[in-house]
Amino acid sequence: MAGAGGKRSLGASGNRSSVQTRAALVRGAVEALRENGFAGASAREIAARAGCNQALIFYHFGSVAKLQLAALDQVSAARDERYRAMVEESGSLGDLVRAARAVFEEDLDQGHVTVLVEMIAAAQFTPELRPEVAARIRPWRAFAADSVRDALAGSPAARLLPPEELAHAIVALYLGLEMLANLEGEREPALALFDRAGKVASLLDVFRRRKRKA
Numbered sequence: 770m771a772g773a774g775g776k777r778s779l780g781a782s783g784n785r786s787s788v789q790t791r792a793a794l795v796r797g798a799v800e801a802l803r804e805n806g807f808a809g810a811s812a813r814e815i816a817a818r819a820g821c822n823q824a825l826i827f828y829h830f831g832s833v834a835k836l837q838l839a840a841l842d843q844v845s846a847a848r849d850e851r852y853r854a855m856v857e858e859s860g861s862l863g864d865l866v867r868a869a870r871a872v873f874e875e876d877l878d879q880g881h882v883t884v885l886v887e888m889i890a891a892a893q894f895t896p897e898l899r900p901e902v903a904a905r906i907r908p909w910r911a912f913a914a915d916s917v918r919d920a921l922a923g924s925p926a927a928r929l930l931p932p933e934e935l936a937h938a939i940v941a942l943y944l945g946l947e948m949l950a951n952l953e954g955e956r957e958p959a960l961a962l963f964d965r966a967g968k969v970a971s972l973l974d975v976f977r978r979r980k981r982k983a
Contacts, residue, residue, distance in 0.1 A: 852912065
């Protein structure tokens, strides 16, 4: 709509559409959480990265916390797609562990899990975030349980390792390894664990193949 002097009225988000502004703010929040941590992902920092006025954070999301949760949702959705593809491409438990190792390195290189780790840490001292972050971790555990159930089907470990309990341990271990690798600046100990797990997985695959042939 034309305003005074025939100029076009741009509205609250300038030249951008509402969808573009929201997307830019979410990207800015992801970058700020990944590079500066939760404490450094302020309204000013996020807005600067998004190239817009920080008032637009509250206009579009209501609060910085809700924008940070939207950033977590975006990262989680992208990683969920990647993890599911990894599982589908794995033909054995050994393949799955090797693929998980590669994805772990990918997550470290690109800082994907850092966003989740930062939000988990923030939830410890921000009560309103706690149920929101917890709700976003549950699908990860459910996915891990389904993957474990399928991977262990027909192996001796299937009776000894309840999928839900093992899934909880896997998610906790994955996040813990991510935190330690970032803290110490060294990923070799974590990768060594993946390599050892791969050897155990290969043995379980042998038992499963023998059982099928029997």
